[in-house]
Amino acid sequence: MQLWYMSARPSPTPLLLFSKIHLAQWMPIMSPNPKSMSDGVVTRFAPSPTCFLHIGGARTALFNWLHAKANGGKMLLRIEDTDRKRSTSEAIDAILEGLTWLGLEWDGEPVYQHARAARHGEVVEQLLAKGLAYKCYATPEEMEKMRERAHGEGRSAVYDGMWRDRDPGDAPAGVDPVIRFKAPNEGDTVIEDQVQGTVTVANKNLDDLIIARSDGSPTYNLAVVVDDHDMGVTHAIRGADHLTNASRQAQIYAALEWETPVFAHVPLIHGSDGAKLSKRHGALGVEAYRAMGYLPAALRNYLVRMGWSHGDDEIFSTAQMIEWFDLAGIGRSPARFDFEKLASLNAHYIKNSDDGELVNLVRAIVPELSQEARPPNSDDEACWEKLALAMPGLKERAKTLIDILDAGRFVFVSRPLDMDEKAENLLDDEARAVLGGLLVSLEGVEDWSVEQIEYVVRGYAEKTDLKLGKAAQPLRAALTGRTTSPGIFDVLYALGKDEAVARIRDQVR
RNA sequence: GGCCCCGUCGUCUAGUCUGGUCCAGGACACCAGGUUUUCAUCCUGGUAACACGGGUUCGAAUCCCGUCGGGGUCACCA
Numbered sequence: 001m002q003l004w005y006m007s008a009r010p011s012p013t014p015l016l017l018f019s020k021i022h023l024a025q026w027m028p029i030m031s032p033n034p035k036s037m038s039d040g041v042v043t044r045f046a047p048s049p050t051c052f053l054h055i056g057g058a059r060t061a062l063f064n065w066l067h068a069k070a071n072g073g074k075m076l077l078r079i080e081d082t083d084r085k086r087s088t089s090e091a092i093d094a095i096l097e098g099l100t101w102l103g104l105e106w107d108g109e110p111v112y113q114h115a116r117a118a119r120h121g122e123v124v125e126q127l128l129a130k131g132l133a134y135k136c137y138a139t140p141e142e143m144e145k146m147r148e149r150a151h152g153e154g155r156s157a158v159y160d161g162m163w164r165d166r167d168p169g170d171a172p173a174g175v176d177p178v179i180r181f182k183a184p185n186e187g188d189t190v191i192e193d194q195v196q197g198t199v200t201v202a203n204k205n206l207d208d209l210i211i212a213r214s215d216g217s218p219t220y221n222l223a224v225v226v227d228d229h230d231m232g233v234t235h236a237i238r239g240a241d242h243l244t245n246a247s248r249q250a251q252i253y254a255a256l257e258w259e260t261p262v263f264a265h266v267p268l269i270h271g272s273d274g275a276k277l278s279k280r281h282g283a284l285g286v287e288a289y290r291a292m293g294y295l296p297a298a299l300r301n302y303l304v305r306m307g308w309s310h311g312d313d314e315i316f317s318t319a320q321m322i323e324w325f326d327l328a329g330i331g332r333s334p335a336r337f338d339f340e341k342l343a344s345l346n347a348h349y350i351k352n353s354d355d356g357e358l359v360n361l362v363r364a365i366v367p368e369l370s371q372e373a374r375p376p377n378s379d380d381e382a383c384w385e386k387l388a389l390a391m392p393g394l395k396e397r398a399k400t401l402i403d404i405l406d407a408g409r410f411v412f413v414s415r416p417l418d419m420d421e422k423a424e425n426l427l428d429d430e431a432r433a434v435l436g437g438l439l440v441s442l443e444g445v446e447d448w449s450v451e452q453i454e455y456v457v458r459g460y461a462e463k464t465d466l467k468l469g470k471a472a473q474p475l476r477a478a479l480t481g482r483t484t485s486p487g488i489f490d491v492l493y494a495l496g497k498d499e500a501v502a503r504i505r506d507q508v509r
Numbered sequence: 510g511g512c513c514c515c516g517u518c519g520u521c522u523a524g525u526c527u528g529g530u531c532c533a534g535g536a537c538a539c540c541a542g543g544u545u546u547u548c549a550u551c552c553u554g555g556u557a558a559c560a561c562g563g564g565u566u567c568g569a570a571u572c573c574c575g576u577c578g579g580g581g582u583c584a585c586c587a
Contacts, residue, residue, distance in 0.1 A: 046587090047587090048586080048587045050586080050587075080587060081587095082586090082587075083586055083587065085586095086586070140585090143584095143585095147583095150510095150583090151510060151511080151583095152510090153510095153511090154510055154511055155510095155511060155512095156510090156512045156513095156582090156583065157511085157512090157583090158583070196513090196514065199513070199514080200513090201513070202512080205511075205512050205513090205583095206512090210584085210585055212585085214585060215585080217585085219584095219586085219587090220587050221587095223587095224587090239581095240513095240515095240580090240582095241581055241582070242581095242582095242587090243513065243581070244512080244513065244581080244582050244583075245582090245587090247512095247513085265514090267514085267515075267580090267581095268580075268581070270580075272520085274579065274580075275579090275580075302521090305521065305522080305536090306521070306522095307521090307522095309521085309522055309523070311523065312522085312523060312534070312535040312536075313535090313536095314521095314535075314536050314537090331515095331522080332514075332515060333514090333516065333579095333580090334514095334579090334580065336521080337520095338520050338521065338537070340520080340537055340538055341521065341536080341537045341538080342537095343537090344536085344538085345537090347550090351550080393549095396549070396550050396551090397548065397549040397550065398549090407548085407549090458546095461546090467546085469546045469547075470546090471546075472547070473546070475546090476546080476547060476548095482547090482548095483547060483548080484547050484548035484549080485547070485548075486547095486549085487545095488546060488547080489546090
């Protein structure tokens with residue numbers, strides 16, 4: 001563990017053009033260090049465990065993973081749980097499971113940020129000792145006034161620095177202070193972001209942020225800097241909502257004389273109304289996409305195309321993504337989430353999946369479905385075997401695994417079948433008469449293969465001068481209880497002779 | 510409101526850095542036609558965009574300025 005703390009990158013080359021003498025005027029120039037690329041790329045995904053892994057987080061993780069893989073590097077996982085009150089183990093589990101399901105395996109053990117509080121405290125002490133941080137005793141009321149004043153004067157910096165240079169002897173008794181970072185007042189902080197380009201913020205717009213709470217616990221921006229540094233992170237790829245944090249973090253890096261990682265702030269994913277995707281859009285965790293019957297490969301493909309492109313290419317295997325992924329290919333404008341496109345991609349991946357594998361995937365999500373949504377007899381092995389037989393016809397019309405389950409429901413139901421209204425209407429006397437004739441022909445089939453079945457049914461239609469549809473539709477109704485289904489010969493075949501014949505006989509009487 | 514970012518078909522985007530090959534290409538969606546035992550799939554075709562206004566230039570989606578619009582962020586949350 002001690003070693004871990006010391007695991008800064010080998011000989012970090014300070015890129016910061018500032019000296020202690022000119023602290024107040026410093027202007028860190030954070031250009032990416034091309035050398036560090038060849039030293040081995042280390043990315044990290046750093047979710048806060050306050051809720052499930054949502055779609056935006058999943059994409060951030062994907063980009064970090066891809067960038068690591070594309071450069072032969074590693075993606076680390078860090079759970080940002082400094083706020084103990086809001087962190088839950090359920091959320092941690094959901095995040096870990098979500099990443100695993102998506103196929104985004106991280107390297108090494110997850111790092112729990114709260115476990116590193118001692119190290120964070122150590123850095124806070126260092127900053128304090130060097131005069132780069134100070135204790136602040138401002139009351140909530142005073143802060144509220146400052147907020148109002150800043151807003152009224154149209155300034156963006158809120159805290160006015162009232163304790164920045166004040167004599168600690170003025171400290172009120174019995175008040176635990178917070179510790180603030182002594183941020184530079186003049187000059188600019190410049191970030192060379194791989195996605196956003198050069199982002200310049202005037203230092204006067206950034207106030208002295210709190211790096212340790214009054215109970216001594218570290219805050220986010222301090223912890224992130226210390227952890228990214230100690231973990232040897234070379235590339236911080238995260239949502240654009242962290243862009244302002246990046247400026248503040250850059251100041252802390254500069255104060256500590258540490259090299260900043262390369263930043264890449266990816267535009268956010270928006271809901272259909274154009275606002276940041278959130279719970280009010282019904283934003284879902286990845287486990288919800290799994291339950292809706294989406295394939296990990298489809299979700300990955302969809303996610304990688306949101307904000308990133310490789311010419312006109314739409315379909316990417318994981319290997320291709322890794323080969324082609326490049327931070328430079330990420331666009332700067334936010335994207336809206338579109339279920340239709342995800343569904344179309346999902347349909348593509350389903351069509352190209354192996355039948356047996358699809359059966360397993362469908363089976364795996366059944367326990368996650370509500371009681372009504374589950375097919376009857378879902379513990380009957382024979383039904384699953386029939387589903388496998390029907391899969392070729394099922395998968396070409398499905399957009400999700402749920403579609404397969406729904407369209408394939410006829411293999412699960414038991415006789416006598418429930419008929420939907422259209423099927424009921426279709427089975428008039430004429431149709432039942434046709435079924436009667438068909439029944440006799442089908443009972444005579446020895447070799448119950450798709451070819452034989454088709455031969456017999458077509459033969460019957462020709463013999464009785466019926467259009468094929470006149471035979472197929474009554475069969476469909478009798479066999480599935482519906483008016484739509486996969487090809488009728490496939491349905492007959494999947495059901496097996498005994499069951500098919502019995503279902504037809506049920507309707508002849 | 511301050512600060513930061515963004516603005517090509519309804520949506521995701523190519524093209525923008527290195528102005529002309531773009532009266533703007535692809536994908537999803539949508540519409541029409543074809544294949545077909547239903548529904549789909551599949552095939553063919555179609556509708557549809559450079560936010561607006563100036564400027565630079567022989568020439569601008571591409572460069573510059575402004576306007577408008579959208580988003581993010583301003584916690585002892587992360």
